[in-house]
Amino acid sequence: MIGIASGFAALFFRKGIEALQAFLYGTDDVSQLRTFAESLPCYWVLIIPIIGGLIVGIILDRMTPDARAQGPADVIEGAALHEGRVNIKSGIASALSSFITLSSGGSTGREGPVVHMAAVISSWVSNRIKADGITGRDLLGCAVAAAVSASFNAPIAGALFALEVVLRHFAVHAFAPIVIASAAGTVINRLEFGDVTEFMLPMESTLAFYQELPAFLILGAVCGIVAVSLMWTIFWADDMSTHVVDQFKIKRWMRPMISGALLGLMAIWFPHIIGVGYETTSDALTGQLLLHEAIVFVILKIIAVAITLAGRMGGGVFSPALMLGALTGLAFGLIATPIFPDFSGSITLYALAGMGGVAAAVLGAPISTTLIVFELTGDWQTGVAVMVTVSISTALGSRLVDGSYFLTQLERRNIHVAKGPQAYLLAMFNVTRVMKPIDPERGATEEACWQKIEQDIYLGAGATLEQAMPIFDATNIAFIPVVRLKGGGEAPELLGALHQVDALKAYNRALAATAAEEHS
Known part of the structure; x- marks a missing residue:
């Protein structure tokens, strides 16, 4: 079902761009848009992308936190860090902005937005069924595979793209659903365009020697x-x-x-x-x-x-x-x-x-x-x-x-x-999830914590293990106080202590879970 939905999303996106391009540039054959644009008045060629850019700017300014259209990089981030989810509201805004951009003369491609649109579909489904991380990532891979397949009429490449680029592993458990979704996306493409290739070569190219x-x-x-x-x-x-x-x-x-x-x-x-x-x-x-x-x-x-x-x-x-x-x-x-x-x-x-x-x-x-x-x-x-x-x-x-x-x-x-799970997994753990209450038996007394705070050795409540581990490496201490900073010159609130052994245990469990998923 995700494959079919993603395939239709890719199809409607493509057909919509062609329809709006035909309307804006006044041509019946958008495949020859470049040739036709040469005969248009200069002012029309100039004004179309300006209006398109204005509309894109308004959409992104009002619907996204950073006024940026999201794409495949955000899908990869969602697979790695957010249990196979992307932000749905920003995804809708990104799809609209990409649609306007490509229809009004923007010089980019439609495949990246289609991949992100498919990720929005799978994220909505994952949220509805409360999917865990592994299932969420698998559904994300299914959506991406179907979108790529429907865009290019390329079922084999679509499946491998999802595994190679988005999930970044070739786990056997993910292969079957991703291939099924990829095939579904291809069927959607072929129902509309037939079993034809995107480009027609004039002759069979062969190596001379x-x-x-x-x-x-x-x-x-x-x-x-x-x-x-x-x-x-x-x-x-x-x-x-x-x-x-x-x-x-x-x-x-x-x-x-x-x-x-x-x-x-x-x-x-x-x-x-x-x-x-x-x-x-x-x-x-x-x-x-x-x-x-x-x-x-x-x-x-x-x-x-x-x-x-x-x-x-x-x-x-x-x-x-x-x-x-x-x-x-x-x-x-x-x-x-x-x-x-x-x-x-x-x-x-x-x-x-x-x-x-x-x-x-x-x-x-x-x-x-x-x-x-x-x-x-x-x-x-x-x-x-x-x-x-x-x-x-x-x-x-x-x-x-x-x-x-x-x-x-x-x-x-x-x-x-890019550096692999050993680098990005640390950023997934907020220190408040791993820290322990003040425990004199483990040496983390209130007095010891405040001594470290006075030495500027502490972590804020919003910090992650990515910030904590370098401090452990540099100081070789057993724990770091975790505080909530207050404004107005008030003293920070002591929340607890992050022990090095607890941080290492959490990191090791995450590495083991990732390895198990990638080799299952």
């Missing part, structure tokens, strides 16, 4: 650099945008509108940046672009995505990564094949491999991304080239960021999911 494989190793390194450039640019733009907003005291609801104005100005001359960009991706995969066009579009798309996300507009990074990868691969092929014509296959093969290379490095998901590329194109004969490219790009990209775009997002918020 095995001697060509070293070229794909080089392409993998290039794709890794492009992927890291995209991620670094997004983070730099976000920091700069935040600095400007704070410096000039700009209202937070105006931030998306300013980004919309910048996007509109770019789109007047380069309508390729509008929306998901599947038309340009298709042109790259079919070899219909020139070398200088492919290179210029890579640069422009990176800038457009950074502007969109730095403006806190909605949308994801997967579709932009596919577009950048296809353009990068095409440019590489246009350069490489004339140099070694006797050992070169089709130029479009490089575009196909590049599409997987950049996307895998951005998502940190080499397995599911490789399968998504196969299922998007229906070309299974070139698997070796794609796998080689993906492996190199992912290896390089993961060393220059914290694993992936999503995990780096979380790391920038001081959520250490």
Whole structure:
């Protein structure tokens, strides 16, 4: 049932974007939106994203605590730290903002918002049935798998994406329900669109000789650099945008509108940046672009995505990564094949491999991304080239960021999911859950506690074991007083004492439970 609901959510989201795009831009064929936008008046191309940004800003300002559209990073955080739940109110606001962003010229993708929408559905169900952490995470994986499958008509990749990226384990107990939900999501897609691939390649791409494989190793390194450039640019733009907003005291609801104005100005001359960009991706995969066009579009798309996300507009990074990868691969092929014509296959093969290379490095998901590329194109004969490219790009990209775009997002918020359960589990335990009352028999007398407080060795009631453990390591003391701070110069209220042995026991039990879930 969650698979069906998530599949319909993905379908309605896609159809809704297409309908609103068709209305705003006045075209009957949104798949050719870029071409049609070239004939529109300049003022119309400019004003649409400005209005869209204004609406997005108002929605996020009133419905979210930080005026930020949530996405897959928040889903990963929900799986790791919140028993498979995401915030439902913020999720609804994020879906609306992403819907408006993608319909009005924002240069992002629809898959990230769809993943988060599916997580909202599973969170609502988990709350209703009062699911425990394991069940909540499994249901979350089911929803994500179905959403990805319904978006791409890719049931295998959808199931593996949920396991590889969101749950971050391949436990057997989670496999069956996730696969069933993924299949359900695919059925929803095929009932509407049929059993067709997203992109149609002009011919079967084959490797000319095995001697060509070293070229794909080089392409993998290039794709890794492009992927890291995209991620670094997004983070730099976000920091700069935040600095400007704070410096000039700009209202937070105006931030998306300013980004919309910048996007509109770019789109007047380069309508390729509008929306998901599947038309340009298709042109790259079919070899219909020139070398200088492919290179210029890579640069422009990176800038457009950074502007969109730095403006806190909605949308994801997967579709932009596919577009950048296809353009990068095409440019590489246009350069490489004339140099070694006797050992070169089709130029479009490089575009196909590049599409997987950049996307895998951005998502940190080499397995599911490789399968998504196969299922998007229906070309299974070139698997070796794609796998080689993906492996190199992912290896390089993961060393220059914290694993992936999503995990780096979380790391920038001081959520250490990238480092594994041993890092983030400590943040799940509030010290008030683990502390004990004042106990003279264990040495934690009131006098001893106040002596430590006077030495500035104490923990506030809102602290977690993540703050406590470094203090134990640095001081080698047996316990730390826990206090509730009061304002107005009043003395703090002594609540109890956190003993090092109790903290270690709680941490060890959490590690054991996580290991048991991942290997069940």
